Amino acid sequence: MSWPNAGGGRRSPLPDETTTPTETPGVEEVAVVPVSANAQEILNLINSELGAGVIEAIPLFSDVVVRVRPEAWRQAAEVARDKLACDYITFVSGIDWMPAPKEEGAEADGDTSTPAQPTEMTPGAAGAAGRFQVFAHVQSTTRHWGITFKADLDENDPHIESWVSVYPGADWHERECAEMFGFKFDGHPNLRLLYLPAAFEGHPLRKDFPLLARVVKPWPGIVNVEGMPESDSPEPDSPAAATTENPGA
Amino acid sequence: MMLALEIGWGTTLAIKTLVVLTIIPLGALILGYTFLLKMMSHMQSRLGPMDPGGFHGWFQLVGDGLKFLQKEDIMPAQADRKVFAMAPAVVVLSTFLIFAVIPMGPDLVVENLDVGIFYALAVSSLSVVGVLMAGWSSANKFALLSALRSAAQLIAYELPLLLATVGVIIQAGTLNLQEIVLAQQNGAIFGWSGIGDPFILTQFVGFTLFLVAAQAELSQTPFDMPVAESELVSGYMVEYTGFRFLFFFIGEFGTAFAFAAIAATLFLGGWSIPGVTGDMANILGPFVLFAKLMAVAFLMFWVRFTYPRLREDQLQSLAWKVLIPIGLINILITGILKVAI
Amino acid sequence: MSTTGTPAAGSTSPDFTIDPGSMRHLAQAQVNVELDTGDMILNLGPQHPATHGTLRLVVRLDGERVISADPIIGYMHRGYEKITEFRTYPQVTTLINRIDWLSSFANEVPFVSAAEKLMDIEAPPRAQYIRTILTELSRIATFLLFLGEMGLQVGALTPAFYGFRDREHILNLIESATGGRFHPNFNRIGGLKDDLPWGWLAEARSAMQVVFDACDTFENLVLGNEIFAARCKGIGIIPAKLGVAYGVSGSNLRASGVDWDLRRDGDPYLVYPELDFKVWTHPDGDSFSRYFVRLQETRESARMVLQCLDAIPAGPVMTKVPLIIKVPAGEVWVENENPLGQMGYYVVSKGGTGPFRVKIRSASFSNISILPWLLQGVYVPDVVTILAGLYFILGDIDR
Numbered sequence: 001m002s003w004p005n006a007g008g009g010r011r012s013p014l015p016d017e018t019t020t021p022t023e024t025p026g027v028e029e030v031a032v033v034p035v036s037a038n039a040q041e042i043l044n045l046i047n048s049e050l051g052a053g054v055i056e057a058i059p060l061f062s063d064v065v066v067r068v069r070p071e072a073w074r075q076a077a078e079v080a081r082d083k084l085a086c087d088y089i090t091f092v093s094g095i096d097w098m099p100a101p102k103e104e105g106a107e108a109d110g111d112t113s114t115p116a117q118p119t120e121m122t123p124g125a126a127g128a129a130g131r132f133q134v135f136a137h138v139q140s141t142t143r144h145w146g147i148t149f150k151a152d153l154d155e156n157d158p159h160i161e162s163w164v165s166v167y168p169g170a171d172w173h174e175r176e177c178a179e180m181f182g183f184k185f186d187g188h189p190n191l192r193l194l195y196l197p198a199a200f201e202g203h204p205l206r207k208d209f210p211l212l213a214r215v216v217k218p219w220p221g222i223v224n225v226e227g228m229p230e231s232d233s234p235e236p237d238s239p240a241a242a243t244t245e246n247p248g249a
Numbered sequence: 250m251m252l253a254l255e256i257g258w259g260t261t262l263a264i265k266t267l268v269v270l271t272i273i274p275l276g277a278l279i280l281g282y283t284f285l286l287k288m289m290s291h292m293q294s295r296l297g298p299m300d301p302g303g304f305h306g307w308f309q310l311v312g313d314g315l316k317f318l319q320k321e322d323i324m325p326a327q328a329d330r331k332v333f334a335m336a337p338a339v340v341v342l343s344t345f346l347i348f349a350v351i352p353m354g355p356d357l358v359v360e361n362l363d364v365g366i367f368y369a370l371a372v373s374s375l376s377v378v379g380v381l382m383a384g385w386s387s388a389n390k391f392a393l394l395s396a397l398r399s400a401a402q403l404i405a406y407e408l409p410l411l412l413a414t415v416g417v418i419i420q421a422g423t424l425n426l427q428e429i430v431l432a433q434q435n436g437a438i439f440g441w442s443g444i445g446d447p448f449i450l451t452q453f454v455g456f457t458l459f460l461v462a463a464q465a466e467l468s469q470t471p472f473d474m475p476v477a478e479s480e481l482v483s484g485y486m487v488e489y490t491g492f493r494f495l496f497f498f499i500g501e502f503g504t505a506f507a508f509a510a511i512a513a514t515l516f517l518g519g520w521s522i523p524g525v526t527g528d529m530a531n532i533l534g535p536f537v538l539f540a541k542l543m544a545v546a547f548l549m550f551w552v553r554f555t556y557p558r559l560r561e562d563q564l565q566s567l568a569w570k571v572l573i574p575i576g577l578i579n580i581l582i583t584g585i586l587k588v589a590i
Numbered sequence: 591m592s593t594t595g596t597p598a599a600g601s602t603s604p605d606f607t608i609d610p611g612s613m614r615h616l617a618q619a620q621v622n623v624e625l626d627t628g629d630m631i632l633n634l635g636p637q638h639p640a641t642h643g644t645l646r647l648v649v650r651l652d653g654e655r656v657i658s659a660d661p662i663i664g665y666m667h668r669g670y671e672k673i674t675e676f677r678t679y680p681q682v683t684t685l686i687n688r689i690d691w692l693s694s695f696a697n698e699v700p701f702v703s704a705a706e707k708l709m710d711i712e713a714p715p716r717a718q719y720i721r722t723i724l725t726e727l728s729r730i731a732t733f734l735l736f737l738g739e740m741g742l743q744v745g746a747l748t749p750a751f752y753g754f755r756d757r758e759h760i761l762n763l764i765e766s767a768t769g770g771r772f773h774p775n776f777n778r779i780g781g782l783k784d785d786l787p788w789g790w791l792a793e794a795r796s797a798m799q800v801v802f803d804a805c806d807t808f809e810n811l812v813l814g815n816e817i818f819a820a821r822c823k824g825i826g827i828i829p830a831k832l833g834v835a836y837g838v839s840g841s842n843l844r845a846s847g848v849d850w851d852l853r854r855d856g857d858p859y860l861v862y863p864e865l866d867f868k869v870w871t872h873p874d875g876d877s878f879s880r881y882f883v884r885l886q887e888t889r890e891s892a893r894m895v896l897q898c899l900d901a902i903p904a905g906p907v908m909t910k911v912p913l914i915i916k917v918p919a920g921e922v923w924v925e926n927e928n929p930l931g932q933m934g935y936y937v938v939s940k941g942g943t944g945p946f947r948v949k950i951r952s953a954s955f956s957n958i959s960i961l962p963w964l965l966q967g968v969y970v971p972d973v974v975t976i977l978a979g980l981y982f983i984l985g986d987i988d989r
Contacts, residue, residue, distance in 0.1 A: 061707060062857040063923050089837045090925070090934065091951045100675070118940040125921040137923060137936065137951070141834055141843075141850040148923060148936075169837035172959040180671075195664035195988065204672055211676055293751035390632050394654065394970070470745055471817050479640050479743045480974045557817045558745025560971045561654065 038145045039064050042084060046147070049079045056126045060148070063137075067126040067150045070160055073134070076149050077166040080138045086147060090137035092163060092173035094153075094181035097121050098131045100207040126150055132158045134183060138167070159184035180205035265359045269348050273341075276506030277499045282310045283543070284550040285502075292554055317498075320491035327388035328488065336386060337489065337496030339379030344503040346372040351510045352427045354520050354534030355527070365426035366414055369511055370407070373466065376504060377403045380475065380485050383497075387488040395484025398561055399468065399475035405568035406465040406472075412576030413458035416583040417448050417515045430519035444523045449516040454579045456516040458572055463508045464549060465564065467501070471556040472564055505546060513541035629657060632970075636665050640743055640974040643984030645958070649965070649973065656973060659965035661958060666988040674948040679705050679779055679915050682945065686935075687773040689952055690986040692735060693728035693929045695764065698777040701948075703859060704924040704937040705779045708917045715861075717781040717907040722860040723794070723898045724764065724776070725926075726891040730801055731760040732929035733888040736981050737808045740881055743978035744821050749812050756804040759797045766790060779915055781908035791899050801892040805885055813881060822878035826964055826976035829875060836963075837956035840931025842980055845883040846875035852927035859926060864901070865894050877979030884981070916943055930954050930986055950989050954982035 039059040046057055046066055053072025058065055068076045080086040099118045121131070132153040139146040153160060162185035163170035174185045175194040182203035185191060193200070202209050286309050290298040302308025324333060350365040352358040362368050377399055384396020418424060421432035436446025449456045465472035475484045486497050513519060518541070520534030559567065635646035644665035650657040670689065674682050686701055687694040699721055706712060713721070738753020761771045767786050768774035776783050812818050828838060830846040843850060851869040853862040870886040872879035919941040925934035931953025938947040957980055965973055 061922055065921070087831070087834045088839075089835065089956075090932070091837075091936075091949060091956075093936075093949045095938065095947050095949075118942060118946065122919070122940065124938055135936075135949075137934075141848055144850075144855040146923070146925075167837070168832070168835050168963075169956055169959055172955065173837075195667040197664075204669060207675075209672075211672060289747075293748050294755050295751060390630060394632075470747075473745065474971070477745065477971070479745065480971050482639060554748055555811075556746060557741060557812075557815060557821060558971075559817055560821060560969060562969070563820055 038062075038143070042145060042147060045084055046079070049083050050076060058126055060125050063146050063148055065126045065148045065150065067128075067152075070151045070153065073149070073151045074161040074163065074166065076151075077136075077138070077163045080147055080149070081166055084145075084147065085140040085143050086138040086145075088139040088141050089163070089167035089169040089173070090139055090146065092134065092136040092170050092177055094177045094183055094205070095124070095133045095135060096131060096181065096205065096207045097123060097128050097133065098207045101210075128152060131155045132181065132183070134158075134160055134177065136163065136170075136173075153183060157184075158182065159186055161186050162188035164188055179203065182206065265349075269345050269359060272348055273345050273503040273506065274499055277502035278310060280502045280506050280509075280546055280550075281498070284546065286310060288547070288550060289554050314495070317491055317495040320494075322493065323488075323490045325388050325488050329386035329388070332382045332386035333488075334493075336379045336383035336485075337493045337500070339382060340376045340500040341379075341496050341503065343372050343375035343379065344500050344507055346375070347504070347507040348510070350426055351507070351514055351538075352430055352519060352534075353538050354531040355427075356531055357520075357534055358427055361425065361427050364424050366418065366424050366429070366511075366515070369426070369507075370411060370414070373504065373507070374403055374407060376500065379500075383489070384485040387485065389488050391481045392485045392487050395475045395477070395481045395487075398477075398481075399485065401561065402465055402468070402472065402475065402564065405565050406462045409458055409568055409572035409576050410462035410466060412573065412580060413455045413462060414515060415576075415580050416452045416455040419580065419583045419587055420446075420448060420451065426514055426519070430514060430521055433518040434521040434523075445518060445521065447516065447518040452516060452579075452583070454575065455583075456512070458576055458579070459512055459516070460545070460548060460552075461572060462568075463512065464552060465568070467505050467508060467549075469505070469549065469553040471552070471559050473553075473558055474561050474564065477558065505549060506542070509542040509546040509549065510538065512545045513538060517541040517545070634973065636662075640977050642977075642982065645977075645982070645984060645987065647961075647965075647973070647977075649970075651970065654970045656965050656968050656970065659962055659973070661961050663958075663987050666984050668985075668989065670989045671948060671950055674945055674950075676944070678943045679917060679945065682948070683777055684773075684775050686950070687775055688985055689950065689989055690732075690928065690930055690933070690954070690983045691772055692732045692983055693725075694770075694773050695724045695728045695768070695776065696926065696928045697933065698775070699725055699860070700924045700926040700928075700933055701935045701937070702777040702779055703926075704922050704935050705915070705917050707922050707924065708920045708937065708939055709779070709911075709915075710918075711780050711909055711911065713781045714906050714909055715903050716785075716905040717909075718861050719898050719902040720767075720782055720786060720907065721777070722862065722865075723895055723902075724767065724774070725860065726895045726898070727760050727764055727794075729891045729929040730888055730895075731757050731764070733884050733891070734760065734801070734804060736884055737804075737812065737881070737888065740877075740978045740981075741808075741812045741818070743974050744812075744818055746812065746815075746818070749808060752804065752807060752811070756800055759800045763790070763794055763797055766793070778908060778911075780911040781906070783908075785907050791902070794895060795899055798892045798896050801888065805889050805892075808885060813878075813885060819878060821971070822876060822881065822975055822979065823874075824876050824878075825968065825972050826877045826979055827875045828960065828964065832963070833875070833960065836960040838931070838960055839953050839956065840927065840929070841883045841887060842880060842931060842957055844869065844871045845879040847871050847873040852925055852932060856925060856927065859924075861898065861901075865897050867894050877975050880979040880981070914943060916941065917945070925951070928953055930981065930983060931957055952986045952989055954984075954986035955989070958982050958987060 039062070042064045043057050043059065046064070047054060050068065050072060053068050053075060055067045055069060057067070066076070098121055128150070129152040132155060133150050134153060135148060135150040137146060137148050151160060158181070160183065162174055164174065165187065171188070171190070172194060174188055175191060177183055178185055178191050179193050179196050180203055286298045286306065289295070298309045299306040301312055324330060347369050349359045350362050350369050352361070380399045381396045384392040384399070417429060421429045423429060423432070433447055434445045468475045476486070477484055481487070486494060489497060520530065520538045522533070522537050525533055630651045632649045632651050633646065634640065634649055636644040646662040646665065648660045648662060650659070668688070670685055673685060677685065682701060683698045686697045689697050734753050734757040738750040741749030764774060765771045767790055768776040770776070828842065828846045830848050833843050833846045834848060849869060849871050853867075854869055867890045870883050870890065872883050917939040919939055921936070921938045923934060923936045925932055932951070933953055934951040936949035936951070937945050940946040964976060968976065
């Protein structure tokens, strides 16, 4: 069966982008050349349009992370939509940078099935001023690039302007974020609970909210899991063995 | 006539009642088994209905029946209990009443009414009363919506159904079903009387109209909006369990059986086959009718298993804008030809 | 207390003199009340066949016309974003299998590649090919179910059985390769758990013929059906601009004429840059065009699988990774084109054995957030068509 081949293969977004590889500090090697050109263009546009609203803007893999001042949060969305062709809203969510309180029994006796939690607060990409950050990702369906916006929130009264008037799709994402982190989105038309029952107390995705299942019964971890093999053979099955079992290749 | 024995009216009544009471559930079972379980399974590559009992899944229907009888009889707390209990009986009753006028041989007819076809179509619409009762008394919004749809559908589809039969009535010159059969047996198509005149040949438009309208009357796909399991979760039947549901099931297939019989009688010559008359026709008649009826039912169920469902407003516009005008034109042409020839 | 013998409702007005003028007024009001039919609030779900699980739609009806619809979700919320913070990286893949349970394998890929990006490793070419094949097989399995399911929701029973029957071939392939029909958990950071079994490639090749045949069947049986067209054309139109602003993605967006497919336009992943495929779009944006686009994408996926089967190289399926996986500190956003739309993970690592924060962006969540807008003014049967056409998985909404 043969099929027409219209639009096959990868499309290069704009002709001039492929010709200008720029060295941007911090770009990882995996990011391919045209994307980092995109990143440079985004960074230039963001800096010129938002101006003082930008605290820090760095490229991150194929994307760009922009930390804006909370006052410029809504303006950032408008700039992204109108000036950067980012017509598509990917998500709005929050992050709590505070390390979770140390659990009883975690990491005990070399139990590797429970991940180690960090002990002190360290900011992520583009930095953070306090505990709470709201972050959102927008994308362009025409230019095929994406931007992550971040903004710091006040720890005692976390609130920020809503994006619903810019991106209607932010509605449910902000409702989820509001109930999970306890953030307020000013100007949101309908900030009801989305997932949680009405009588629920607390904000589950905050780091100080315990995962009840773990509190009631510790993760079986070392009890049920077979003992780890000795560390003198750290590799999985040797690649040579795998190659001999390639019937179809 | 040899079969016209001297027996009292009481015995006759008893025999007639027994015939009607056995034929409808038996017909429902036959249709359910043949088409729902076997034909549909083949068409849809289903494995389940071919399995129980070993040979060709013969036990499936028995198993289904036993299952329904075992189930608890649940009535919603808010239901109108009397109406709720009566509704399935009303639905089944209308089915029984239809079969009283369908002739199965020259002398084999339960009640040879002069207004036969008129009576059959009239009592067939009684079932919608049962459906309305079920929908209203279930205290369920889905059931209510479904019952209202059913009523709206009835109004739209009685008319094409009637118009489709009018062509036959004009050609036969009678409302009596027995005489309609005889007219087909003894008739001639433009002077050629080799096979009589099965009205499907001269009234093909009427036959198509009748099948479409009957499909709506029976709430079968593509006109099964009252049942609509993907929207209204089986509609008016949603609150019924156990043997009450079984009543609806028998009603559904029994009515399909009866409508297939009416269609076979009106358009395919009923019990008659060319060259068979007299007592032989009395003996062969039921089998001939059954064969013809199954052929019609096959068409109805084939459509049912293939097509998607229309929307209520699309059904109404189909009925009023397409079927009814076609029916009227058909009557006009039939009338002109009847007078001209 | 009134002594006029009126019902108890009159008891609030002790002075019960009757003014003929006001009686006429009352009669008028009574007529208005009778003619003005009240709205009916209908609960579609959480147990309703059209909602594929536990979506609940509170629909306000005027007759059969929807005035407003409010989707209520969360009956299946499992809090995966929280649980991931208590799991190690290899354990997380088990969880995210259950997000979109019809195409579990496709869920694993973006998360695993997020970890690989942070660790700066890459799966060997053979593993990349196998991942692509299995991702496309998941897409075919998901879409075959859709192609049948949509027929069922519109009222035709038969296509649903054909969909299930033909999907079985794909599930058998996935099972024989991974050991799991629905939840393979086959991806490892740095490659795959195992190589393909003997004879698998030939099996896959013949199964693709089944897929092509199934697509032809659906094209004749469902897409070409007049009643299906009458039910779906012009129903549930999503304008391209609005769809994009709501974050609708995947086939739903392409059916609105937005030519955007992450396999072609996104950050290059797996072996898609080397494959030759067409991104199908449809200008209409209604339920019919969604069916059309998915049907064509099923064929494209089968073509892609065949291309991969031809080009798959020999070699290992697992790169060298440490026994205990620790992901360096950093953040990464990885998005893939999943069967239901854009699926992405924003992974924040603090250098430990488990992620610090994982934001799971699932496609159905954004896809159905447009429902309140979309369902205004349609009929009840259209609600079902629209829900079926948007094609969501509850686990993908609630996570």
